[in-house]
Amino acid sequence: MQPSRSLSSSRFRPCFAFSLCLGAVPALAEGAQSTPSILAPASTPAHEIYGLSLFVLLITGSIFAVVAGLLAYVVVRFRARGPDAEHEPPQIYGSIRVELAWTVIPVLIVVVLFLTTARIIFAIQDAPEPKSALEVTVIGHQFWWEFRYPKFNIVTANELHIPASTLLAPEPTYLRLLSADVDHSFWVPQLAGKTDLIPNHPNEMWLDPHEPGLYVGQCAQFCGIEHAKMLIRVYVDTPQQFDAWAKNQQRLAVHDSTAAAGKQVFETQACVNCHTIVGTPAHGTFGPDLTHLMSRATIAAGAAANTPDNLRAWIHDPGTFKPGAQMPAMQLSDQQTDEVVAYLSTLH
């Protein structure tokens, strides 16, 4: 739903036609979606990179046109043909002047490219963090994302909610990137370039999306068997939406007496070893926090929609969606599974 709007509103409007031929053709063929395309930037770092990339593309494209054109000319013009083909052509061994020319020109091009590149590196990487920034700690796990909001005391998983940042009320989000196990990489192309999550090596990146909406991405550093199903969903909310969401996340888990049986099963089985449900004895930290599971659209790091059927299938055997996921098949009876699903379905 984002790309066309963000493209046309971008400050690179003259390049719109160009990016259209690059990116939008297949997108049109398969219907408009929220896209992980880098040609639809929706946040300052992504915008700056996009602008730089067009500049670099212009330079490299021109070089390609010139040299490939020369090569094509040579291939056509100097092809052996006719009765004269037997005689050897004049032998030319080289020319220092020509060599100098095609050394100096590339040097100048490199200087220009490097200076523009360096400017953007420093602009993005060394941007000072404003006081108004929201800080979120992102922890990569095999094969899901944990999001912690220290200021709000919120812990959630796989679906990141951040407020839109406007010119009048800038509220960029600063992500502190950690890993619980192996290397991962946080990549939501519309919002920023990727940055790796490396154990023992905290990293940082920032985003300031202007338009509310859903932005998708996924882990971009191979992290094991289910690396492909380590998806990211970033919800950019209006300030009101974000406040409402945060308020809900801060509450203890909903206590619904109709789901007491499922709660009982959950708390007496191994579930509590890995999952936390705030306000209950479940304090595990190996798996995603389930306190407000029903506020999320997907389960298993985006591998399936959050529906009761999918939940049931997942608890019965996580291998259904994600063979190799760390959660074991829980070996519950059908009745127990139904009860646990009923319980989880109350966790709004």
Added chain:
Amino acid sequence: MADQTLPIPGSLTATPSRGAAFLEWLHGWVVTVDHKKLGILYVVYAIFFLLVAGAEALAMRIQLAIPNNHFLSPEFYNEMFTMHGTTMVFLVGMPILFGFANYLVPLMIGARDMAFPRLNAFSFWLTAFGGLMLYFSFIGGFGLYGMGSAPDVGWWAYAPLTAKAFSPGHNTDYWALSLIVMGFGTLGTAINIIATILSMRCRGMTLFRMPLFAWLMLVVSGMTLITITPLTAAQIMLLIDRYLGGHFFDTQAGGSAVVWMHFFWIFGHPEVYVLVLPAFAIANEIIPVFSRKAIFGYPAMVAASIGIAFVSLTVWAHHMFTVGMTSVGNAFFALSTMMVGIPTGIKIFNWVATMWGGKIRFATPMLFATAFVLQFLAAGLTGIMLSVAPWDWQLHNSYFVIAHFHYVLVGAIVFCIFAAIYYWYPKATGHMLSEKLGKWHFWLFLIGFHVTFDTMHFVGILGMPRSIYTYEADRGWNTLNMIISMGGMFQAVAVLIFAWNLVDSYLHGKEAGNDPWDAWTLEWSTPSPPPAYNFATDPEVRSRRPLWDIKHPNDPDWKYEQ
């Protein structure tokens, strides 16, 4: 120094039976120390693994042709891309290029063998057994059941995924051990090539009269000595971590995952140049011969090669723009990477200038070499795009990167390998490869290559990361992935035609004669195939193109060269 193969004692006295004759033939190949036979062994070994790794690539492309496909399990897919990468670099690229060096360097510099023939044989068999050990992991590891447990950590094998905790079993050990074994083989060959070039050149062949092929092999061998070392060191550290309680890369105990990356890429990036410089070496021989002109700017080509070698040792961390280096670090590696483009550009310009004013004959070797120049140009330019660190934050680990390095590894290196085989096959076997099949091979492969790898750039720009065994249907990647997979099929057909051509032409190919291409370097003065001793009398040269001098006694090169 000449061929030291001896017949099996006793076999001379009576006419051997068919079986005995076969055994003797086989024995001759196994105990050979002849640089030409070892060269052929390297090339045959590499072509076999080219087919294997190609099949692995096809399996991946079938899996990715449609979203949420179940053709391969996630585990098997991960094994496929790990083995594809490792195989293509260590069992195809390195052996085939060292095979060419083995076969051609002594012939080109007028020597009768390599400096250390036994070391040469030892190096080959280390490489061969290393490769077999790597593939044994499919049936070794946990044992003979199921799919075995081939390495599945990626050919870059980032820590700490390779730690015992995350990679139990023995597949990672197979990976590390076989790379160590092959690494020693590679070092032996590199030392051998350096010694051969420095000490065995024939009379009159000064360093600056060597064919550029020999120059580039000298540079590559020097680079190999520098780059294989950190890889071997890192593998040993990894094994210490896994078995002796070390903590080099064990992040749970304070080790560093980033240190592995540095070790790996200080090997891994120069490695790309170790692979691509021999491709340049091949182009440097083929382009002049088929353009009927001397190479343009020989000294500049030598200087550019040495320049590439030095600069390529300073660029490794451009694989690490996303790991959180300082902004100054990122800027440094962006600059050093862009600077590689300068000597590389010089090479491309010199090739075009060599063709300029020539009379270009488009036989199959030249077709591949011309496509190489174009594709290497494009690969270099996407390389410049990736060196722009902020853009790399987007493109890193996406299919754009896959497209870029396949443009180098296939579009440049494999195209040159094919060119070289079409060019030197007549010398090694005495038979020409079929031009008709060669043209089919070229055009099908060219089309398949572009369908696959051009398209990969776009799917990368649309945000598809590498190393994923499947993808969501709603990302806008479906059509493009289907196209990429189709292109893979074209390439497969082309490679099968090529394999058939190799076999069929060996049996029925036209007689080649000594010098089928009317070429200028010393190897073409020998019979095809050359005798074990190469040259009946020691050659003497007065210029870079000794055969040109013989063919044009009134207008020899040495009158003009400085």
